Amino acid sequence: MSSPAPTTVDPMLSAHTTLRLGGPASRIVRAEGAAEVVDAVAAADRAGERVLLVGGGSNLVVADAGFDGTAVLLAGRGIGHERDGDRVLLTVEAGEDWDDVVAATVADGLGGLECLSGIPGRTGATPVQNVGAYGVEVADLLVDVDLYDRRTGTVREHVPASELGLAYRTSVLKGSDDAIVLRVRFALHADGRSAPIRYGELARTLGVDPETRTDPAAVREAVLGLRRGKGMVLDAEDHDTWSAGSFFTNPILPTDRAPQVDGLAAWPAGEGRVKLSAAGLIQNAGFGRGHAGPGGRVSLSTRHVLALTHRGDGTTADLLALAREVQGGVAERFGVTLHPEPVLVDCAV
Incomplete structure (x- = not known):
């Protein structure tokens, strides 16, 4: 009896990113679990090769020239539960699809x-x-x-969240490939109630007061509806979802340096600091939904100005040109520099 044919992995990184942009990797490896991730990365390190970790590709903007090194596709699966008093500890392998994990917790x-x-x-x-x-x-x-830990060639288990420098859309892991996440653990409520509803738009959609804990399934459906309305749920037929999500982070500034713009959403961000809506700054700088980049091959989403989208036949260079146009317009109008949220691989805004 013959063995099954090995799985062919497309070396073009455009095939592994939600933007559908990016050139080839020198080598690409599909890792089916934590041990295979370690083996693939260790082999690349011994060969003196660079390494790019690729999960769903939803936070990657890859250069048209591609990546000169080994791309490791995270494909390991597995979810475990452990009861701990009034909470459940959820252990998830790094290669699990995130929304599948969320859906499973809600179903449970x-x-x-x-x-x-x-x-x-x-x-x-x-x-x-x-x-x-x-x-x-x-x-x-x-x-x-x-x-x-690539520096020591060892696996570190149960590294506390407190050591990860978690802050607004960042951590000590971002921008460095010295440490690679193999699995994660979350503490979830076991009483059948959601996290407190703190986002105004979501509370209004659900018809509940802020800080209410309610049915997780109802919250999930409301969130999915809001995201679909903004083109933020993946759909291969919908070019508004050919993106890396929100392209710019909301800027955090000293309160006395924040521009005063009528109607601009802002939130407290610690003593003497305020977080401003990047989408509001973009709109007020004159960039509307669907604003086109080079040749119309890329554009701002037709539903949400914070997403830069690939409309087909575009390039990473096209996308970055649009990002620079928006970034420059906001800086000129308000003196605020917007910073990209996705990881830029061998390219820059």
């Missing part, structure tokens, strides 16, 4: 992750970016992670 009556529904990508990326949406961040629920 566990609360905490439901506001993070519909976010594309793999679970291993969530602490790196400190993924957040609708008033909840990974930092609110993360207990610890298992890491492969």
